[in-house]
Amino acid sequence: MKILFSILTLALISSMAHAVDSEEALDDPVLQARYEKIVEEVRCLKCQNQTIKDSNAFLAGDLRREIKLMLQDGLTDDQIFDFLVERYGDFALYNPRASGKTLILWIAPALFLLGGAYVLVNIVRRRMTLPIDDDSAAED
Amino acid sequence: MWKYSIPVVLFALLILMFVKGLDPQRDVNALPSPFLGKPAPEFALPSLNDPSKTVSNATFGNGMAVVNVWATWCVGCRQEHDFLLELAESQAVPIIGLNWRDNQAEAQRWLRDLGDPYIDSAYDGDGRVGINWGVYGAPETFLVGPDGTVLYKHLGPLNRRLWQENFVPHLESAGNTE
Numbered sequence: 307m308k309i310l311f312s313i314l315t316l317a318l319i320s321s322m323a324h325a326v327d328s329e330e331a332l333d334d335p336v337l338q339a340r341y342e343k344i345v346e347e348v349r350c351l352k353c354q355n356q357t358i359k360d361s362n363a364f365l366a367g368d369l370r371r372e373i374k375l376m377l378q379d380g381l382t383d384d385q386i387f388d389f390l391v392e393r394y395g396d397f398a399l400y401n402p403r404a405s406g407k408t409l410i411l412w413i414a415p416a417l418f419l420l421g422g423a424y425v426l427v428n429i430v431r432r433r434m435t436l437p438i439d440d441d442s443a444a445e446d
Numbered sequence: 447m448w449k450y451s452i453p454v455v456l457f458a459l460l461i462l463m464f465v466k467g468l469d470p471q472r473d474v475n476a477l478p479s480p481f482l483g484k485p486a487p488e489f490a491l492p493s494l495n496d497p498s499k500t501v502s503n504a505t506f507g508n509g510m511a512v513v514n515v516w517a518t519w520c521v522g523c524r525q526e527h528d529f530l531l532e533l534a535e536s537q538a539v540p541i542i543g544l545n546w547r548d549n550q551a552e553a554q555r556w557l558r559d560l561g562d563p564y565i566d567s568a569y570d571g572d573g574r575v576g577i578n579w580g581v582y583g584a585p586e587t588f589l590v591g592p593d594g595t596v597l598y599k600h601l602g603p604l605n606r607r608l609w610q611e612n613f614v615p616h617l618e619s620a621g622n623t624e
Contacts, residue, residue: 351583365577368577393578394580
């Protein structure tokens with residue numbers, strides 16, 4: 307049963323792994339590696355829960371083409387991300403930049419953690435001041 | 447006592463968020479254009495109907511202009527076409543077409559068969575100008591002010607109600623300041 311399950315899982319995963327991007331690789335392997343990293347970070351705006359690496363929408367193909375050209379022109383990764391954010395907004399990146407409007411996304415988890423710690427410390431402190439009597443012990 | 451108001455306020459905020467987020471009128475795919483309030487991107491493309499002519503930012507003229515991104519493969523464009531014809535006839539504002547990622551001959555035939563609401567259409571065959579304008583799904587409609595800034599962007603097919611609600615206020619406020 308376990309074996310059957312793992313076979314089925316593998317079959318499912320392999321069918322998902324079909325490469326959409328069938329275009330020719332860049333000649334320079336360093337550029338190609340950068341390219342592969344970038345296309346995993348960019349959202350396909352037409353099909354908003356896919357990266358442009360996984361999408362076969364023509365807009366995703368166009369953006370892949372533009373990114374390749376920019377890489378060949380010697381632009382840095384940041385310049386390429388800037389190009390996309392300028393045109394499509396912060397939403398275009400799966401890993402939004404920590405700047406201005408997106409700052410809240412980055413600091414909110416830390417704020418929640420701090421808030422939780424504050425509440426916890428308060429509860430513990432208050433409990434520490436409570437007298438240990440038989441009644442409360444019996445409640446436990 | 448003030449402590450007890452915190453959950454109430456949080457709950458009210460949550461409800462507010464749901465009301466906003468679950469609004470059935472809201473288009474979940476619509477993204478705010480980063481160009482709002484900024485100059486419209488520069489472009490220069492051959493005209494769809496006459497490739498020897500150029501369509502560019504200069505085509506907008508000195509007043510308000512509407513830039514409509516369309517294509518023959520786009521179902522929403524067919525839906526809004528009759529309204530665009532009506533709008534063109536009213537001569538409220540010039541409409542410039544951006545024929546995006548289309549087949550030139552088919553696009554020309556579309557305008558011949560259905561009527562041409564555009565003062566001119568730019569032919570963007572490889573979709574590059576579309577990318578520069580942040581286009582991600584036709585039809586998209588931009589309103590460009592007399593100074594060349596983008597005042598409004600609409601995603602999806604236009605109709606008279608949407609035009610009245612979202613574009614006309616901009617046109618009127620510009621008319622008052624002039």
